[in-house]
Amino acid sequence: MQISALKWVLILGLSAGLSTPVAARSVKRWHDKMPPAPGAPRSIGAYTSGCIQGAQALPSTGPGFQTIRRSRQRFFGHPSLIQYIRELxxxxxxxxxxILSIGDLGQARGGPMPSAHLSHQTGLDVDMWFWLQPKSRPMTPAERETAQPPSMIANGRLALHPKRWTSRQxxxxxxxxxxxxVERIFVTPTIKQALCKAFPGAAWLRKVRPxxxxxxxxxVRLRCPHGDPACVSQPPPPEGTGCDATLAWWFTDEARRPSGGKSKPVPMPEACQAVLAQ
Ligand SMILES: [Zn+2]
Known part of the structure; x- marks a missing residue:
C-alpha cells in the first residue's frame, strides 16, 4: 500500500500528539543510514507502526530475483521475509x-519511511513487480535504479493488459x-477477478486482497513469525476465497472514490525507541 509522504506525516503527528516538524524529524531518524539493530530477529509492533531488530539485507541479485532502487536502502527484512523472497x-x-524484480522491503531498523509507504515497518512487507524480466537479459544496476514497472491494466481499470498479463503472472x-x-497479498481488483476465474475455489485466493x-x-505481507510476542498481526481475512460480493464492490462508483483516512493511527511501541538507540 502506498500513501503520500505528507499524509503520512499528518497521520503520525496526530497519533503521537506531536507537531508536524517533530514527526518529520522522527521519520528522518529511522531513515538515516545505519546497520540493522543487533540481536535476535524480532518484529515489533504493527505493520503500519513498528520496527525490527536483527533484520537481514536482501542481496542485490540472486537466482530468479533482482532488486530495484537499492539506493533507497529499503532492502532489509526479517530473515523469514528474506527466505521467502529467495524461495520464490x-x-x-x-x-x-x-526474473522477479523486488522493490521495497523495509529500512534497516524498520520504522516509518519518508515516502511511499504507510506499512513496511516491521520487516514483513515486500513489493514485487508483476513484470518479469527475461532471464536472458537481466537489468543492469543502473537500469534498476530508474526503471518503472509497467501497469498490468488496460482500458482504465476494467481489463488486464492483453500482452503484459500472461500465464506467467x-x-x-x-x-x-x-x-x-503469507498473511495477505494486495493487488488491484481486476487482477483478483482474473485469479478468481482462473483458479476457482483455490484456498490461497483468500489471502489475495483487492x-x-x-x-x-x-x-506481500507475511504473518508474524512464530515466537515473536511483540509482533502485532492483522485479523485474518474473512473466510472464503473473496470471489464474491465483496470483490464486486470494488467495481462500483463508491470504490472509485476512496474516502481516505480509513486506517487508524497506531502509536509506535516503546520498545522501538530502544531498537533505534542501539
Ligand atoms: Zn507495499
Missing part, C-alpha cells in the same frame, strides 16, 4: 518464468500466495 526466486528460476500469484508464511493501486506490483 528459486521457483521463478527453475520454472523459467523470468498467474503462476507467480499462485506460487507467491501458496506459502504458509486494494487501490497495485496495478504494477503485488504487495
Amino acid at each position: 526466486g528459486h521457483i521463478m528460476d527453475t520454472e523459467n518464468l523470468g 498467474m503462476r507467480l500469484m499462485e506460487a507467491a500466495a501458496s506459502f504458509e508464511s 486494494w487501490w493501486g497495485h496495478r504494477a506490483h503485488l504487495h
